Amino acid sequence: xxxxxxGSVVLGLALxxxxxxSLPDRLPSRRAVLTTGALGALFGxxxxxxxxxxxxxxxxxxxxxxxxxVTLSLLVRPRxxxxxxxxxx
Numbered sequence: 001x002x003x004x005x006x007g008s009v010v011l012g013l014a015l016x017x018x019x020x021x022s023l024p025d026r027l028p029s030r031r032a033v034l035t036t037g038a039l040g041a042l043f044g045x046x047x048x049x050x051x052x053x054x055x056x057x058x059x060x061x062x063x064x065x066x067x068x069x070v071t072l073s074l075l076v077r078p079r080x081x082x083x084x085x086x087x088x089x
Contacts, residue, residue: 003057004045008064012041019072026077033075040071
């Protein structure tokens, strides 16, 4: 029972860490990204557990990772126009 929430939080933090290192200039503060990743994955685990029921730990963790990554993608800001103009010149 504790494996799903704990595993989903770890997955969410890992996804947030990858996002922070991949797109550091396009994300808000580190604290906001880590919190969003963990809570998004925890919500994903809750949702998947509610849909599938107990006994589907792997599917629940996969769903938690998917929903956590979608939640993190909502934080990504567009590139600034200043950078795109200077790159085009």
